[in-house]
Amino acid sequence: MTTTTEPKSFPMPLWLQGIMEALAAAFISAGIIVVPLAIMWLTGAFAQMPLNDAGALGAYSWLASFGVPLELTSVETDELVGTWWFIPLGLFLGWLLLARRAGKRLAKASQLKTLWQPTLGAVAAFTFFVWGTNTLVTMDTVDLNPTLAVLLPSLVFTIGYVWGALGYFRHPIGEYLVQRVDRLSDSARNVWHYFWALLRAGVIGLAGAWAIAAILMTVQVGIHWAEVTDVYQRLDAGIFGGLVITILQILVLPNVVAWTISYLTGAGFQIGATEISPAGTLAEAQPAVPIFAAIPTEQSIDAHWWVLLLLALAGIVAGWWFFGVGENHLEDLIIAKIPNHPTAITLAVLATGATIGLTSGVLCLGVMWLANGSWAIGSLSVMGAPLWTSAGLFAAHIGIGAAIGYALAPLRHGVTFWRTATDD
Template identity: 25%
Template structure:
């Protein structure tokens, strides 16, 4: 529930009238709960939600491994807690070998929990601070900032306690990185969710030019659409050589219980594989070991570990001629995404359509470059200390491909909308 909806009129007086009509009644106790307490508990609950899932998987995995014959439930809990910390960028050591890759599947689950709890917190405290009329008049409102700070504090308490209980000298996770990732989640997904839930985002959006909102919408659609395309391409590649993945699982000699847990843990790396695939489609590709490359124009691999997702890798050696045509997918995806976005923010001006598409695509390329930077890392000793895409190359290629694709999509949709407008005018005068 958003209690402070925006007004469409660009003047301050119209904003006050539209916002004031939907303002909360000061006596609505549901939306005036203790701000600091509710936000702090919300942040702690967001952290505990995913932590409890990881702990449960750790205990189940411990029991299914040997029916509890070795170790104790505490060992399973520690493994689950370390997995949760790893999803927050902690890194760790396994038998002295550094593992720094972040399972983006778990990180995405944590981000979703932060969003859901943050939205509820925002709704619960939406009655605090100045009302809609005073906000429209320019009065400062610290509700979202205070709630986000308290939300982050609650999240950090859980993260710090988990680190203190689970970390050992042998595993050596990084508390600094855990704190940094926790703050990043709260400052992005948490802040956005609290803003939306409290209704402040709707008010602030009324002051943002339509062209900026259109560019942001295009950016999100391009990024989301491209990640979806990358995931589909990865799934097709894995399905084509699914027999190899099954053979890898069989050679690991896992029981039914072990195989189930192993499959679930493997699934947490599917988002990483999607980003790797996106880097492949852009051209730079990615590495699966030191001095290796997997790209549409060249594949040079060395010995690989037994991991089922690696069955999606192309064969070593020269690539087929048709793989070079995969490079058309990124700009094509951006063009389609921008065109769909412009249906929500129509424009008849050529410069607006071109600029929105180009800027939105470039912003999506920037975000993809950041994802590429955090998707890889060390996964083992020796050669496997370097796995992932070259983030800077991906950044440059993504900004170029998405920017050009967005530009084309924006211009084409502007032409279509101008044509539809002219046809409608002719029909009305006929």
């Protein structure tokens, strides 16, 4: 009698899986930055730059894409030129998605109660990779804070990782939260539902504004396509160089859309010394980036006042949706406190518009902060929209539109009732 012994397979420990997934995300993200720079160096784009400086440039570019500020110094005088702080939002979203993929895969390989094991290994491995990168590379003209250089990329990875892991376990976590909310008192439960609905309405307002701005930006680029292609021809970067420039512009497009939102509020935005707003453009020298050739230069507030009404459409959608959810417990409170019904309804509509506008404004403030930055090159130390002004005006636009949408939303029930009565 013969027996066959099958080889035993041992599963990889969860902490080791976390390390492997984190290193995969780190190497992929670093490769996206380093490989194009390496090809440009090999083809002579940085002919005067030594290999070690070219590698340091790639490493610092990778760290800067996570939001690490870089202090640039002059080679001749060794004085501070400026601080580079600019996050291409398209690239930033890519880093979040890579971390989300790692979190989702590790959550799938483990249980909720053992998720801490791969999480600890993944965060530790990514942090070690960032620390090693910052420690091994140096450049005479670039200085950075070593604490921020390690903390910020690790924080971005952790956010994306948690997004993916909690997304995979969203059903058990959601059921747990529902059970916890159901145990609350009626008033506490109403407050919870109200703020959750208010947050979603704010997101809808911001998403609607983003769509409007993206459409307007696309139309503007199409109108000025001849100027855009002329900049491409003047750069004469070759096939690979033109491809790199195009990819960089695609990664910066979300930043430009955010600036377009500020333009639609009336606050406008700056590209160095160039100021752009619906009232007009104060044109100065600007970088030779093809998409910047589509900046409007001949507008006036008398002829283009209508652009200031577009964001209200996003607010109308948010207010309309908020009415349909039926979780406006602030309105219930106002009606209960004020006996005069028309006055109570008017105040409730105004309060609803104000709260939705305020929520959208806070979200817009975060987006504008990420979209703005500094290129630390002369006048280009200012890139983006005026933070507080644009967010405040955005809140006003969305709030006015939300009040209108919330006030008009009951009409759909009237139309439905009228159609039903007619059919009967």
